[in-house]
Amino acid sequence: MSQTTSIQRLIQQPVNPSVQQLLKKVSQRLCAVLLLGPLFFVINHTQAEQLGDPVEGKNKAVLCAGCHGLDGIGLSSEYPNLAGQKQAYIIKQLEAFKLGHRQEATMQAMASSLSGDDTVNLAAYYSQLTISTSAQISQPVSEISQSTPSLACSMANFEATQAEFPETIFVTMKGCGAIETFPSMSTWEGGPNMLYTAISPDGKHLFSTSPSSGKLYVFNVKTGKKVAIIPVGKAPKGVKVHPDGKQVYVSNEASSTISIIDIASMSVIHTIAVPKAPHNVRFTEDGSLAYVTLQGGAGIGVIDTAQQKMVKVIPIPGITGPHNLDLSKDEKIAYVRDFVQNVAVVELATAKVLNVIKVGNGHGGIDVAPDGSFVATAAIGDNKISIIDTVSLTTQHLVVGEGPHGIRASKNSQWIYVTLTKDNQVLVINAKTLAIEKQFPVGNFPFWIAVNGNP
Incomplete structure (x- = not known):
């Protein structure tokens, strides 16, 4: 299939209007290049491929650095390299996430924050990067070491x-x-x-999530030996132990659920459905409430631990993908770290965002x-x-x-x-x-x- 045909197929898909216009220009330019001969192609090929502003793209790439790196090299084997990827392909995938044609809560939240120009500039930036030999071989080593x-x-x-x-x-x-x-x-x-880990209040057990296996690992703190491996939901991330030391909450990001584990039986006793991509939990000191970051973009969920259900969601405008959180000493304020470069200061009684800190x-x-x-x-x-x-x-x-x-x-x-x-x-x-x-x-x-x- 020719490059022109590929781009023509791309522009027939429902995408952002500014991106649609750009892809039409690319298609028209490539048609002209092919008609005017090989010499003109050599002179203009680079220009056609580099529509968008790589400098602006680099500035916007701070949004992506937490997984894909500023240099376009994934920070671990679960994140793909973007360096050297074709510009049209990157544009297409970002638009697919934005429109919901590709389902992954974190990427959907990230893509939804991008304008059409942002998308094009990011693609221009990553497409002109190169991957070093050392970067290419680093990921298989990580896979080996995990086993x-x-x-x-x-x-x-x-x-x-x-x-x-x-x-x-x-x-x-x-x-x-x-x-x-x-x-x-x-x-x-x-x-x-x-990945994430938490210790029980009595100091006897340590709990750690394994997102790739969908399990919670439990260790005896005194001996360091595993005492249980508990299946939970898909892609478990944050884990916290209830202040009474009887239960553990696990945020299953890909399942959009919270697993509640009974420590005495080392088994899941209840599952709470929540909005997209729960990432981590923070209990109040008395254990009556649990606040959960919803990385899919909804905000922070509030769980009534006695009822074992989510009772409301606090939206957090001004940040992208609520990621981790903690509470002030008096538990009146939540400090919410997002997936990009912000901390929101949230007054819990009024659900008001008091400040967003870079x-x-x-x-x-x-x-x-x-x-x-x-x-x-x-x-x-x-x-x-x-x-x-x-x-x-x-x-x-x-x-x-x-x-x-x-x-x-x-x-x-x-x-x-x-x-x-x-x-x-x-x-x-x-x-x-x-x-x-x-x-x-x-x-x-x-x-x-x-x-x-x-x-």
Whole structure:
């Protein structure tokens, strides 16, 4: 099939009018090129292929960096490379997500935020990038390491003390399917793509989601051994333990459900239907309510835990794809990190967005310090974290390294722990001085952090 015929078929599909007009121009230009001969084709082929503004596309690519990277290289094997992909193909897929012809809640939310010009510019930017040899071979290595966690995840020989780790912290290793602990420096073999994790209030069990297998892994904290592997929904992401220590809530992003697990029986006892792409949950201290981020774009859902059902949705205009959240110390404010580069400050009683704060590029964790003095959020598509003062809402940005995602404060609010997914490190940051006190090399793709005493 000729290139002109392919584009003519494209323009017959229902797409954004500005994109339709662009594709017609491309088709007309290619027809002229073919008629006027090989020499004219050589001169004008590049121009025809590069409609759109790659510079503007690069600016807009911060929206995509959290999964596909600013350089167009997927951050892990589940995200496709966009570098070097054909411009018309990228346009077509983004329009398909926007119109609902392709179903994937996160991509639909992202695509819906793009104008026709944004789509064309993004396609122009990614199509002119190249993929290095090292990038091409990196993904199969990740796939291999997921199946052999004990070989791929081994802690380096260094000293971690209770001074910087007053409570044990648990770090999921997405790339090598394991859990690593501090300060004990142990490695627990888990399952494929260990992602989010949470510890029970009594400190006896650790729970970690495996989205690729659709299961929740349960570990004995004392021994590091798996005690249960529980099937949940499709693509489980966030996991949280109810404050009473009896139940666990798992957000099944692809199923649009919340699985409720009974810890005594280690089984799913109830499933709550919610709007598209639930990503993570945060309980109130008394356990009566659970707030769930709806990454498909609806906002945050409110679950009545006694009734075990969602009772309302709080819309959050001004952000794209609610991703993770935490509550203020008095539980009157929700800080909602989106999938792009924003934190929304939401007054829960009135459902009013008080502020939208720009932070680093891409998605990331967010944590309110236990003393309530600051909010820390990461940015997987960037090299910095952001610290927000909860009184003034002023923000400081701290360069930490490549790909920060997991972020958690110690129970005493003295330390901030950060995972660097690209640099394969765990950082310990002094919360008062914002100085990086220690850097620990770890296994492949450290993702999330659980701290006992800071749910």
